[in-house]
């Protein structure tokens with residue numbers, strides 16, 4: 484009788500364990516941190532909760548350390564010190580970021596230019612009162628923007644007189660790549676790292692094996708997404724006038740400057756979203772393509788298959804263009820089904 488009871492009990496336990504609803508769903512570790520002037524949201528799925536918890540403190544530490552060396556506005560950062568002194572040694576990490584950023588300035592023909600900082604400051608985008616510099620002031624500022632004059636020799640950097648650097652267009656992307664590496668090194672196979680202002684990295688797929696679905700902001704209504712891009716082990720970065728701007732006398736001035744004029748880039752675009760394995764590339768290219776505009780940006784995409792990126796362009800008139808390589812990964816969001824999307828080949 485007792486044996487029969489034990490047999491029935493074990494049968495019951497097995498049946499319960501096999502119930503589909505009883506399958507263990509991993510619990511995410513979710514947290515938010517404020518760094519690099521924005522709110523960052525992280526979602527990690529770890530095998531063991533301790534791992535994800537430990538990675539949480541690692542990531543918040545890493546992102547604030549990177550900000551501490553790369554920020555142009557933090558007095559104590561390596562970049563701020565260089566901007567004050569004009570020359571000096573930097574850490575291997577900063578030298579590495581500078582080398583990568585300068586490479587992107589070069590490949591984009593100077594649409595990205597990390598020496599735009601005096602102009603960024605003149606417009607007040609670093610936090611001081613926003614203002615519109617005079618045409619003469621802009622001309623003088625534009626004449627000083629020239630990444631080719633930045634000398635990087637090993638870990639020593641030298642700038643021209645009056646030149647100052649700003650890694651604002653690439654630092655968040657670089658941080659994203661570093662954090663994703665930390666996540667992977669800690670055996671977390673699934674994570675979403677949202678570094679704010681549309682810089683986002685997907686580590687692996689979602690725990691259910693499906694790709695992460697990331698919204699593309701509608702620049703005309705930044706609280707809404709007009710499209711969804713599916714990402715798996717991939718990064719996405721967007722740049723747009725809607726992210727930081729001010730209005731004066733009915734004119735909108737945004738934070739992405741054309742290095743040729745030192746004024747907000749008016750290329751006819753409202754936003755550019757870039758999808759690529761590296762968040763640094765997404766960040767740098769989205770800024771650069773915004774400066775280039777649709778025609779030049781599309782040609783840049785055709786001319787640089789080695790960069791392995793895809794892009795979504797939205798014009799100020801609200802037209803949407805996406806590159807062919809997003810086929811199967813791009814769809815229109817609810818409420819935007821009627822939107823016409825032109826595929827760039």
Ligand code: AMP
Nearest residue numbers: 594595596597651652722738739740770
């Ligand atoms: P993002 O938000 O990544 O598009 O980068 C814009 C930020 O980079 C601005 O807030 C400026 O600090 C800086 N910036 C503006 N225009 C440029 C440019 N053409 N090249 C490099 N950095 C820029």
Ligand code: MG
Nearest residue numbers: 652766767770
């Ligand atoms: Mg950028």
